Amino acid sequence: MPTTAELMVSNLSVQFGGLKAVNEVSFSLQPQTLAGLIGPNGAGKTTIFNALTGLCPVSGGEISFGDQRLTNQPPHTIARCGVARTFQNIRLFKNLTVLDNLRIAYHKNRQYSLLCSLFRSPRYWREEEQITARAKEALELVGLATKAEHLAGSLPYGEQRRVEIARALMLSPKLLLLDEPAAGMNPQETLTLLELIRRLRNELKITILLIEHDMKLVMNLCERLFVLDYGHLIATGDPKAIQSNRRVVEAYLGGTGA
Amino acid sequence: MVKPRLTGLIKIILLLCIYGVVRLLESRGLLLPYHVQVLSLCCINVILVVSLNLINGFTGQFSIGHAGFLAIGAYLSAFLTVKMHVPFLAAILCGGLLAGLAGLAVGLPALRLRGDYLAIATLGFGEIIRVIILNMEAVGGAKGFSGIPKYTTFGIAYLTAIITVVVIRNFVHSDYGRACLAVREDEIAAESLGVNSTYFKVLAFALGAFFAGTAGALFSHYLQYMAPTPSQIGFVKSIDILIMLVLGGLGSLTGSVIAAVVLTIIPELLRGFAEYRMIIYPILLIVVMLYLPAGLMAGRELSLDSLARLCKGVKSSAHYS
Numbered sequence A: 001m002p003t004t005a006e007l008m009v010s011n012l013s014v015q016f017g018g019l020k021a022v023n024e025v026s027f028s029l030q031p032q033t034l035a036g037l038i039g040p041n042g043a044g045k046t047t048i049f050n051a052l053t054g055l056c057p058v059s060g061g062e063i064s065f066g067d068q069r070l071t072n073q074p075p076h077t078i079a080r081c082g083v084a085r086t087f088q089n090i091r092l093f094k095n096l097t098v099l100d101n102l103r104i105a106y107h108k109n110r111q112y113s114l115l116c117s118l119f120r121s122p123r124y125w126r127e128e129e130q131i132t133a134r135a136k137e138a139l140e141l142v143g144l145a146t147k148a149e150h151l152a153g154s155l156p157y158g159e160q161r162r163v164e165i166a167r168a169l170m171l172s173p174k175l176l177l178l179d180e181p182a183a184g185m186n187p188q189e190t191l192t193l194l195e196l197i198r199r200l201r202n203e204l205k206i207t208i209l210l211i212e213h214d215m216k217l218v219m220n221l222c223e224r225l226f227v228l229d230y231g232h233l234i235a236t237g238d239p240k241a242i243q244s245n246r247r248v249v250e251a252y253l254g255g256t257g258a
Numbered sequence B: 001m002v003k004p005r006l007t008g009l010i011k012i013i014l015l016l017c018i019y020g021v022v023r024l025l026e027s028r029g030l031l032l033p034y035h036v037q038v039l040s041l042c043c044i045n046v047i048l049v050v051s052l053n054l055i056n057g058f059t060g061q062f063s064i065g066h067a068g069f070l071a072i073g074a075y076l077s078a079f080l081t082v083k084m085h086v087p088f089l090a091a092i093l094c095g096g097l098l099a100g101l102a103g104l105a106v107g108l109p110a111l112r113l114r115g116d117y118l119a120i121a122t123l124g125f126g127e128i129i130r131v132i133i134l135n136m137e138a139v140g141g142a143k144g145f146s147g148i149p150k151y152t153t154f155g156i157a158y159l160t161a162i163i164t165v166v167v168i169r170n171f172v173h174s175d176y177g178r179a180c181l182a183v184r185e186d187e188i189a190a191e192s193l194g195v196n197s198t199y200f201k202v203l204a205f206a207l208g209a210f211f212a213g214t215a216g217a218l219f220s221h222y223l224q225y226m227a228p229t230p231s232q233i234g235f236v237k238s239i240d241i242l243i244m245l246v247l248g249g250l251g252s253l254t255g256s257v258i259a260a261v262v263l264t265i266i267p268e269l270l271r272g273f274a275e276y277r278m279i280i281y282p283i284l285l286i287v288v289m290l291y292l293p294a295g296l297m298a299g300r301e302l303s304l305d306s307l308a309r310l311c312k313g314v315k316s317s318a319h320y321s
């Protein structure tokens, strides 16, 4: 195994009162891997994402990304390090247009100063044009170029999920975390999504970690899987190995029911 | 779609026309000095409401201590012109800057609070400022500060109001403003996109406070007398500004401007019915809130574009009828 891991998680624990939602979890991701995080409901998958992105306090362990330490950093610092995410319960800015949702996410790359913006210097205009062009590019990528001026909240569920991915891409992330990106999508949309995620990895060369319940999608898409059960990492490996892993089968069939 | 350059030019011409018309009517005696006074007050209130909109409307914080910043600007500038003989424009700027600094000082701790708690903290801040002024002999204390020169002309108030609206509009339509909108819409999502939510709350607060301070400077040199009463620089004044803001619509600059002007003029018109004023005015507010709960403009803006579209719509429907 090469040692140039991009994301290193070691002995990560997250505690909510008496509940250890994540228990001593360790794993690492190589650059440009397409990996999946699976496990029954309540296993702690979303909590791991929250810990990675600084949205919930880590009670033990270390997270590092490249040469940066992410443990208990505020979310906006982590985002600036190149970690972007989507949310299980979509968190778009519903009252703003799709285009504005995306432009907001360009924030960390904005160069012009506050004074430039207050007096609309040429630099402001130039950069705003670039930002809009970038946003339109990202919308093109997820196939929603025609929806730029719609209010984000007015789009159907499946399209909102894609807007959220496009918005995350505006950060030019090195690592993209997708929390149940196919939830609420019909089979056709899921297929398009599958293609999209592949393209993101292949064309933009980013590392992707996704949480997904649709086993067919996960087995089809991911090169590496991490299986979580009651906060414990119970298996790691390629899809084939996971499918035949005894503990995984037990967790899914004998557990609380996914 | 009207071209941006062209709309910019049209707007400048329109604004100059308004100024020209006021001066013309004034010189012909059709507008009495009292009327022009009311128009100056309109401009001051526009500044107050638009700057509060930045905090409450665009950034989604609930501040009800705006008069505290007004008070700082009003008293500092008056002190500077009366006691130190500082030129008026410099005094306005100083008033704004000190109010902005106060915004920073209050914003940093207070903006960790949310919703009701923030509202109470800002209310408390406003009253603290008032009580401090009440006990400051250098600015007249409880007797009030009198003998302030009448420096606020319609021209200066009008120009300051325009600058305020333009600067805040520019802010809102930049990356900085979008970050504020993001904080208002969903703080967690904003943070996950790299927006430092505390920073932008404090920034909006300080910028809003700065403009409220300049409005204060105009206010004291308009009234020529400042009294540390709740209705002039205390919570009653804060609530007045808040009512104008909510009526115009949170998050709409044109709404703020319209509401500030209308709600400044209506009480003046009702002066003749002084005894009914406090009945008519609240009823008006209740009616508007019942039928337009999101305010007059409900987060939208009145623009030349939308006006042009409206005119075209009227024309084309006239063609087909």
Ligand SMILES: Nc1ncnc2c1ncn2[C@@H]1O[C@H](COP(=O)(O)OP(=O)(O)O)[C@@H](O)[C@H]1O
Pocket (backbone or CB within 6 Å): A016, A019, A021, A039, A040, A041, A042, A043, A044, A045, A046, A047, A048
């Ligand atoms: N903010 C929180 N406060 C308390 N408990 C939480 C919180 N977030 C998650 N949990 C609990 O942690 C466990 C793991 O939740 P989660 O990570 O959302 O699971 P999933 O694997 O389905 O995404 C659940 O038992 C959940 O109730």
Ligand SMILES: [Mg+2]
Pocket (backbone or CB within 6 Å): A045, A046, A047, A088
């Ligand atoms: Mg989950």
